[in-house]
Amino acid sequence: MGAAVAIVLFGLYHFAHSPPFNQPNMMLFIMYPGVLTSIVYFVGRDIYAAIVFHNFQALFGVMNNVNIEPFTSPLYPLILLGVVSVLVLIGSDMFMLRRMKMDPHIQR
Numbered sequence: 001m002g003a004a005v006a007i008v009l010f011g012l013y014h015f016a017h018s019p020p021f022n023q024p025n026m027m028l029f030i031m032y033p034g035v036l037t038s039i040v041y042f043v044g045r046d047i048y049a050a051i052v053f054h055n056f057q058a059l060f061g062v063m064n065n066v067n068i069e070p071f072t073s074p075l076y077p078l079i080l081l082g083v084v085s086v087l088v089l090i091g092s093d094m095f096m097l098r099r100m101k102m103d104p105h106i107q108r
Helices: 002-016 024-044 047-065 076-102
Strands: none
Touching (some): 002 024
16 A cells, blocks of 8 residues: 555656656656566565665666756765765664664554
8 A cells, every 4th residue: 555655646746847757648657667666665675775776767767868968967965965865764764763673662
């Protein structure tokens, strides 16, 4: 159920994206990588593997559908945002999720 909701929300997110990704046909097509990413997560139970797999698919999708020239120079604020996002993910995993698995006194 969670995977189905995530896939639909991922498709809807693309209405706020740039062309051609905000077109209804493209939005439906883009839900396909969401299905594959969900399968990777449910088989491996590893969020990091699912993120890497999804981003690998996204790179190929973007490179095949947009003019890549504007993306050839580094965007430092975007790189910083990516680093902060990864640190938040790792921090929440280490200090919340893994702690709950290790400490039997924490109620779920």
